[in-house]
Amino acid sequence: MIKEKEPKVRNFHQAKWDEPVIFELDTEGERGILIPEVEKEIEESVGDGVSELPESMRRDKPPALPEIGQMRVLKHYLRLSQHCLGADLNVDLGQGTCTMKYSPKINEEFVRSPESAALHPLQDESTVQGALEIIYKLDTFLREISGLDRFSFQPGGGSHAILAMASIIHAYHDLRGEADQRDEVITTIFSHPSDAAAAAVKGYKIITLYQNEDGLPEVEALKKAVSERTAGLLITNPEDTGIFNPRIEEFTKIVHEAGGLCGYDQANANGILSITRAREADFDLCFFNLHKTFSSPHGCGGPATGALGVTEELKDFLPVPVVDYDGKKYFLDYDLPHTIGKVRSFYGVFPAVLRAYAWIMSLGAEGLKEAAHIAVLNNNYILKKVKEIRGASAPYARGRHRIEQVRYSWENLTKETGVTTEDVTFRMADFGFHLWSSHHPFIVPQPFTIEPTESYSKEEIDEYLAGLRKIAEEAYEDPEKVKNAPYNSVVHKIDHSTLDDPEKWAITWRAYLKKNKIQT
Amino acid sequence: MRKREKPAHPYIPNSAPKIKAKMLEEIGAKNVEELYGDIPASLRFKGKLDLPEAIPSEYALKRHVVGILAKNRSCQESISFLGAGCWPHYVPAVCDEISQRSEFLTAYAGEPYEDHGRFQALFEYESLMGELLDLDVVNVPTYDWSQAASTSIRMAGRITGRKEILISDTVSPDRLLAIRNYCRPVVSIQMVRHDPGTGLMDLDDLRSKISSTTCGIYFENPSFLGFIEHQGKVISDIAHENGALSIVGVDPISLGVMAPPSHYRADIVCGDIQGLGNHMSFGGGHGGFIATRDEEKFVMEYPSRLFGITKTSVEGEYGFGDVAYDRTSFGVREEGKEFVGTHAALCGITAGVYLSLMGPKGLQELGQTIMQRSQYAMKKLAEIKGIRAPLFTSPHFKEFVVSFREAGKTVEEINRFLLERNIFGGVDLSPDFPELESCALYCVTEVHTKEDIDRLVRALKECVE
Numbered sequence: 001m002i003k004e005k006e007p008k009v010r011n012f013h014q015a016k017w018d019e020p021v022i023f024e025l026d027t028e029g030e031r032g033i034l035i036p037e038v039e040k041e042i043e044e045s046v047g048d049g050v051s052e053l054p055e056s057m058r059r060d061k062p063p064a065l066p067e068i069g070q071m072r073v074l075k076h077y078l079r080l081s082q083h084c085l086g087a088d089l090n091v092d093l094g095q096g097t098c099t100m101k102y103s104p105k106i107n108e109e110f111v112r113s114p115e116s117a118a119l120h121p122l123q124d125e126s127t128v129q130g131a132l133e134i135i136y137k138l139d140t141f142l143r144e145i146s147g148l149d150r151f152s153f154q155p156g157g158g159s160h161a162i163l164a165m166a167s168i169i170h171a172y173h174d175l176r177g178e179a180d181q182r183d184e185v186i187t188t189i190f191s192h193p194s195d196a197a198a199a200a201v202k203g204y205k206i207i208t209l210y211q212n213e214d215g216l217p218e219v220e221a222l223k224k225a226v227s228e229r230t231a232g233l234l235i236t237n238p239e240d241t242g243i244f245n246p247r248i249e250e251f252t253k254i255v256h257e258a259g260g261l262c263g264y265d266q267a268n269a270n271g272i273l274s275i276t277r278a279r280e281a282d283f284d285l286c287f288f289n290l291h292k293t294f295s296s297p298h299g300c301g302g303p304a305t306g307a308l309g310v311t312e313e314l315k316d317f318l319p320v321p322v323v324d325y326d327g328k329k330y331f332l333d334y335d336l337p338h339t340i341g342k343v344r345s346f347y348g349v350f351p352a353v354l355r356a357y358a359w360i361m362s363l364g365a366e367g368l369k370e371a372a373h374i375a376v377l378n379n380n381y382i383l384k385k386v387k388e389i390r391g392a393s394a395p396y397a398r399g400r401h402r403i404e405q406v407r408y409s410w411e412n413l414t415k416e417t418g419v420t421t422e423d424v425t426f427r428m429a430d431f432g433f434h435l436w437s438s439h440h441p442f443i444v445p446q447p448f449t450i451e452p453t454e455s456y457s458k459e460e461i462d463e464y465l466a467g468l469r470k471i472a473e474e475a476y477e478d479p480e481k482v483k484n485a486p487y488n489s490v491v492h493k494i495d496h497s498t499l500d501d502p503e504k505w506a507i508t509w510r511a512y513l514k515k516n517k518i519q520t
Numbered sequence: 521m522r523k524r525e526k527p528a529h530p531y532i533p534n535s536a537p538k539i540k541a542k543m544l545e546e547i548g549a550k551n552v553e554e555l556y557g558d559i560p561a562s563l564r565f566k567g568k569l570d571l572p573e574a575i576p577s578e579y580a581l582k583r584h585v586v587g588i589l590a591k592n593r594s595c596q597e598s599i600s601f602l603g604a605g606c607w608p609h610y611v612p613a614v615c616d617e618i619s620q621r622s623e624f625l626t627a628y629a630g631e632p633y634e635d636h637g638r639f640q641a642l643f644e645y646e647s648l649m650g651e652l653l654d655l656d657v658v659n660v661p662t663y664d665w666s667q668a669a670s671t672s673i674r675m676a677g678r679i680t681g682r683k684e685i686l687i688s689d690t691v692s693p694d695r696l697l698a699i700r701n702y703c704r705p706v707v708s709i710q711m712v713r714h715d716p717g718t719g720l721m722d723l724d725d726l727r728s729k730i731s732s733t734t735c736g737i738y739f740e741n742p743s744f745l746g747f748i749e750h751q752g753k754v755i756s757d758i759a760h761e762n763g764a765l766s767i768v769g770v771d772p773i774s775l776g777v778m779a780p781p782s783h784y785r786a787d788i789v790c791g792d793i794q795g796l797g798n799h800m801s802f803g804g805g806h807g808g809f810i811a812t813r814d815e816e817k818f819v820m821e822y823p824s825r826l827f828g829i830t831k832t833s834v835e836g837e838y839g840f841g842d843v844a845y846d847r848t849s850f851g852v853r854e855e856g857k858e859f860v861g862t863h864a865a866l867c868g869i870t871a872g873v874y875l876s877l878m879g880p881k882g883l884q885e886l887g888q889t890i891m892q893r894s895q896y897a898m899k900k901l902a903e904i905k906g907i908r909a910p911l912f913t914s915p916h917f918k919e920f921v922v923s924f925r926e927a928g929k930t931v932e933e934i935n936r937f938l939l940e941r942n943i944f945g946g947v948d949l950s951p952d953f954p955e956l957e958s959c960a961l962y963c964v965t966e967v968h969t970k971e972d973i974d975r976l977v978r979a980l981k982e983c984v985e
Contacts, residue, residue, distance in 0.1 A: 054915060083635075
C-alpha cells in the first residue's frame with residue numbers, strides 16, 4: 001500500500017542576501033584573475049604591442065569596470081544564484097508551454113568535457129568525427145520521431161526555428177516566382193507569438209485565426225483565409241490550451257490546395273512523442289525545441305536549439321551545412337542548391353544537441369512513449385484537481401481530456417475576490433513555486449498555464465496543487481494578503497512605473513547613476 | 521524464476537505502476553490511451569519508433585557517449601590557431617562554477633520575485649558591457665553576433681525608414697550568410713570594397729554607393745580578416761552626412777586597449793560574447809550583444825528583452841524588470857519589433873562574471889598580451905621564405921591573414937602537414953575570398969605561449985622551405 005501523505009505547502013523562505021549591484025563592490029587595486037604574463041623574449045622582439053595601435057583606435061581611458069577579488073566575485077554570483085529558482089529546485093509545473101522537465105546531470109558531464117567544450121567548429125573533419133556522429137545520429141532520431149526527412153540544428157531556439165521555416169517558405173515560393181504574390185502567413189491565436197512575429201520579419205502579412213467555443217480554430221475560417229496570396233501556415237498542435245486539433249489534416253490539405261506550405265510548431269511535443277507526428281498530419285516543416293521536449297536545460301533563456309525538420313522536397317532549402325555520412329566518415333555538406341544560407345553561426349548549439357542525443361539514448365523508443373504518456377497522465381490529473389479549486393476553471397473542451405498542458409483561468413476568482421492571476425503568481429513565490437500567466441493577448445481571462453511534464457513525482461504535484469488551493473482559499477478569506485505578496489521572496493513589490501518611462505528607465509548601472517544623479 | 525519487474529525509468533517517477541494506477545483512478549480513466557481520445561485514428565503513429573536500443577543505466581550511457589566523444593581531438597590536446605569568430609580564450613574556473621549552477625542552468629522565465637537573481641545577473645551583464653562599450657543601453661543577449669548584426673541592421677532600417685544597407689566586403693562570410701537571409705526581402709544589401717593593400721574600407725567606393733536610401737553602413741573592427749579599421753570616424757561621418765547610421769561589429773575582448781566604436785561615433789554596436797568566459801563548444805558558446813545610446817528612438821526598436829533596475833515597496837531595495845515590454849513580440853505578437861524568445865542568456869551571465877573578474881586592468885593587460893603574442897607570431901612567420909604575414913599592411917589585433925602563395929602551397933596542404941604534427945592551422949580563406957587564394961586566417965590569443973608559436977613556426981618552415 002502506498003501511504004497517502006496529506007499534501008501541504010512548505011514553510012518556505014527564499015535566500016535574501018540584500019546583495020548590492022556588482023559595481024558597489026568595487027575596491028581599487030583588487031583583481032579577480034591574472035593574465036599569463038608575456039614571455040621576455042616576446043617583449044624584446046615586439047615591444048609593448050599596443051604602440052602598434054593607430055592613434056584614433058586607442059582607448060584613452062580604461063573601461064570603468066569594478067575591481068574585485070576572486071572570492072568576492074564568486075560569492076556575489078553564488079548569492080545571485082540563490083536568488084533564483086531553477087527547475088532543479090522548484091516544482092516547475094507553472095511555466096506552461098515551456099516543458100520544464102528534468103535535465104539529467106550526466107549530460108552536463110558530457111558537455112563540460114574537453115571533447116565537447118574545447119572543440120573549434122572549423123577543425124579538420126577528421127578531428128571531430130565524434131561531434132559530427134552525434135549531430136548526424138540525432139538528425140536520424142528526429143527524422144523517425146517526426147516522420148520528416150532531414151534536420152538542421154542551426155536555429156538557436158524555437159523562435160529562430162520559426163524564422164528559418166518562414167525563410168524556407170519564402171525561398172520556396174521565390175523559386176517558383178511567386179514570392180511577391182504569396183505575402184500572407186496564417187497562424188492561430190493559441191500558437192506561440194513568434195509564429196506571427198518571426199514570419200513578419202520576412203515581410204509577411206499575418207492572418208490570425210481565433211478560437212471557437214471549443215478553443216480551436218475553425219476549418220471554415222481557414223477556408224476563408226486562404227487564397228493565391230497564401231505563403232504558408234504556421235501552427236501549434238496541441239495548441240497552448242493543450243487541446244489537440246483533430247481536424248489538423250484538413251488544415252494542411254486546405255493550405256496545400258491553396259499552394260502554401262505548412263510548418264508545424266512543435267517547440268513542445270512532449271505529450272505526443274510516438275503518438276502522432278508531423279508526417280501523419282502532412283506537414284512540410286516542423287521543429288522541436290531541444291531545450292524543452294528533449295531535456296537540454298533552459299539556461300535562464302538559452303543557449304538552446306530549435307531543431308528544424310523538413311520533407312524530402314524541402315531538403316535543399318535548409319541552412320548550410322548539414323551533416324552527412326558516407327558509410328565511413330561523417331562530413332559537413334554545404335551543397336544544398338536552394339539553401340536559405342544561414343540563421344546562426346557555424347552549426348548551432350552543439351551542447352544542446354549532445355544532451356538531446358544522450359536523453360533519447362537513455363529512454364529509447366519505449367521510454368519516449370512512456371515520457372509522453374506520463375506527461376499526459378500528470379496533466380490530466382492536475383486538470384481534475386485544479387477544476388476542484390474554488391475560483392479556478394479550465395475553459396473550452398469541457399469534459400474532455402487534454403494533452404500535455406492546460407490553459408486555466410482565475411476569472412471567477414477575480415470576479416469574486418478581486419485577486420488576479422498576477423497576484424496569485426506573486427504569492428506562489430512565497431511557497432517556493434513559480435506560476436506563469438500566459439502569452440499575450442489574454443484571450444482566456446486571468447489565464448495561467450500549467451504543464452507538468454513527466455519529471456515530477458505525484459507527491460510534488462500534490463504539493464504544487466496545495467499551493468494553488470491555499471492561495472485560492474486566502475483570496476476568499478483575506479484578498480489583501482494575496483494582493484500584497486510576496487513576503488518570503490528575495491524582494492518586495494516592484495515599482496514598474498519607471499520601466500516604461502524613457503526619462504527614468506535604466507538599462508545599465510551607468511544610466512541609473514546618471515538619471516538619479518548619484519555620484520560615485 | 522520470478523520475472524523481474526521493469527523498474528521505473530529514473531527520469532519518469534510516476535511510471536511506477538502503483539502511482540500510475542492511482543492517478544488514472546483519480547482521473548477516472550482506464551488507461552493512458554483513453555487520454556488521447558482527441559487524436560483521430562488516422563493521425564496516430566502506428567508501430568514502434570525505429571530508434572537504437574535504450575541505455576537506461578547511467579553508467580552504460582556514460583560509456584557509450586564518452587566512447588563517441590573520444591573520437592574527437594580537442595583544442596586542449598592540440599595547438600589550435602583557429603579563430604574566425606569562435607575564439608580560444610581562457611575560461612576562468614569561476615565562470616564555469618557559475619554557469620554550471622543548477623539555479624541558473626535550469627531556470628527559465630520566472631517572475632522577478634522568484635528569479636530576482638536572474639534579472640540582477642543579466643542587468644549587471646548589460647551594465648558591465650555598457651562600461652566596456654561606453655554606451656548606456658545593452659540588450660539581454662541574442663543568439664550570436666550574426667543575429668546581433670542582422671537585428672542591428674533591421675533596427676537601422678526602422679529608425680531611418682530606409683531599405684538599403686552597405687556592408688564592408690571584409691566581414692565574416694559565415695555571418696554575411698545569416699545577415700543576407702535575415703534582411704531578405706525587406707532590406708537590400710550592397711557590398712563596399714576594401715583596399716587590397718591595407719584591407720581598409722575603400723572610402724571612394726563607399727561615397728559612390730551611399731545614397732538617400734541607405735539606412736546604415738555595417739563594418740567590423742577588428743575586421744574578420746584581423747586588421748584594425750582605423751577610419752572609423754570618417755566612415756561614421758560619411759554615414760551621418762547621408763542620414764544613415766553607423767553600425768559596428770566588434771570583438772569585445774579588444775576593448776581593454778582599443779577605442780570602443782561609440783568613440784568613433786557608431787550609433788549601433790554589436791558583436792559576440794563567446795570569448796568572454798564561454799567555451800567554444802564546437803560553435804555552441806555564442807551570444808550576441810547590441811548596444812546603443814539611451815535614446816527612445818533606439819530603445820524602442822530593440823526586439824530583445826531589456827532588463828532595468830527600479831525600486832520596490834521597501835526603501836533601499838533594488839528591484840528589476842522588463843523595460844518597455846510592449847515593444848516586444850511577447851507583448852504584441854507581429855506588431856512587436858522582430859521577435860523575442862529563448863536566446864543566449866546564460867552566456868550573458870557568464871560574460872558578466874568574466875568582466876567582473878577581469879576588471880579594467882585585467883582587460884587592458886589581456887588586450888596587450890594578445891597584441892604582443894600575435895605580433896610575435898606574425899614577425900616569426902614573416903621570416904620564413906615563401907610566407908607573408910600579415911598579408912595586409914594595417915595593424916592587427918589577434919587575427920591575421922597568412923599567405924602561402926609564394927611557397928606554392930595550398931592551405932589544405934599546409935594544414936594537413938600541420939595536423940600530422942598535432943597543430944590546427946588557420947582557417948582556409950580561399951573558398952570565401954577568391955582573391956585570397958592560398959591564404960589562411962590565424963588567431964593568436966593569451967592561451968598561446970611562445971613555445972606554441974615557435975612550434976608552429978618550426979613546422980611551417982619545415983613544410984614550405
